[in-house]
Amino acid sequence: MTPTEPSNLPLYIILNAGSGxxxxxxxxxxxxxxxxRAGRRFELTVVEDPGELAQVAEQAVAKARQAGGIVVAAGGDGTINTVARATLSSGCPFGVLPQGTFNYFGRTHGIPQDLAGAVRALLTAHVQPVQVGRLNDRIFLVNASVGLYPTLLEQRERDKRQYGRSRVIAFLSAIKTILGFRKQLTIRFDLGGAPETIRTTTLFVGNNALQMEQVGIETMKLALEEGRLAAVAPRSIGKLATLGLLVRGAFGQLGGSGDLIAFGFRRMTVWQRGWYGRRRVKVAIDGEVTHLAPPLEFEVIEDQLLLLVPENPVRE
Incomplete structure (x- = not known):
């Protein structure tokens, strides 16, 4: 299969059973x-235990390589990340059936949000290489961050389990987390020249043009389209000002805020004094919280994901 041709190759689908x-x-x-109904060859594996997702993905990739097939992830951005990580260097095409709350990755590439529509779109899709970011030894397709944002995600998941999964719950959870968050980071970062220092609650690195567009940072959308990553960090401001940024982001107006630092880059090293001697730092990668050893190395990697995108992309 060439990079632009539709295919009738077998599909090896991994479905994350995280929703019940x-x-x-x-x-x-x-x-x-x-x-x-389409007469398409496929093998569908349902993953009940999230801890087994990476192993199942590796097995699906091995089968796809042997059969000349396609690996497909059905789930949210975290599930898509795990399966993409296994697929990235295999040479296999990669398909997505979005099943999360926000689905930034699928929506960016015009994949239908309803499952039946996404399956039908997959049948006639063509391959389009897409940019992949890396934080230390982990890839990211949507974003990666350190500081307030990982804590916000942890609290959001706790609140969703208690109150249900919706964007309103996510927004209210974010307000509660910001009001209770006390840590400030003094981060030094090196873009290959003289190191610079910023004081902030969080450093957010985006790899998704739709996300940048929705919060209103058009310059960072352009940076991504030019093959860079987008770094965004609030200046050292109070909690009410931070809440103001949250509201501006919800209305797509972050780009006009003077309380925000934003720049594009291809490679950046990040560290701070408090990390010396620490074995792990809490980070968030595509909506999943984990721990990595400092310093933190963000970069655009050379390998691109061979994503299957619809012939007629859905645009919001």
Whole structure:
């Protein structure tokens, strides 16, 4: 298969069962019915234990390489990241069936948000290489961050489990987290010249043009389109000013704020004095919180993901 041709190659699909059995059964039925109707060869694996997702992804990639097939991730941005990590250097095309709350990766590339539509779009899709970011030894497709943002994600997941999954819950959870967050980072970063220092609550590195567009930072959308990553950090400001940034972002007006530092880059090293001697630092990568050894190295990597994108992308 060439990089631009549609294909009838077999699909090796990994479905993350994180949403509960009833919803997973419906998702599985939808996928199987659409593919059976199209006469497409496929193998669908449902992952019940999130801890087994990476191993199952590696197994699916091995099968796809042997059969000349396609690896497909069905889930949210975190699931997509894990399966993409296994697929990246394999040479296999990569498909996505978005099933998360925000689905930034799928939406950026015009993949339908309803599952049946996403499956049908996958059947006639063509391959388009897409940019991949890396933080230390982990890739990211949407964003990676340190500071307030990982804490915000942890609290959001706790609140969603208690109150339900919705964007309103996510927004209210963010307000609560900002009001209770006390840490400030004094971060030194090196872009290959003289090191610079900023004081901030969080450093956010984006790799998703749609996300930058929605919060209103058009210059960073342009940086991504030019093959760079987008660094965004609030200046050292109070909690009310930070809440103001949250509201501006919700209305797509962050680009006009003087309380924000933003710049594009291809490679950046980040560290701070408090990290010396620490074995791990909390970070967030594509919506999943983990710990990495400092210093933190952000970069655009040479390998590109061979993503299957629809012939007729859905644009919001």
């Amino acid at each position: 059995h009833a919803e997973t059964d419906l998702q599985r039925q939808t996928i199987e019915e659409e593919l059976a």
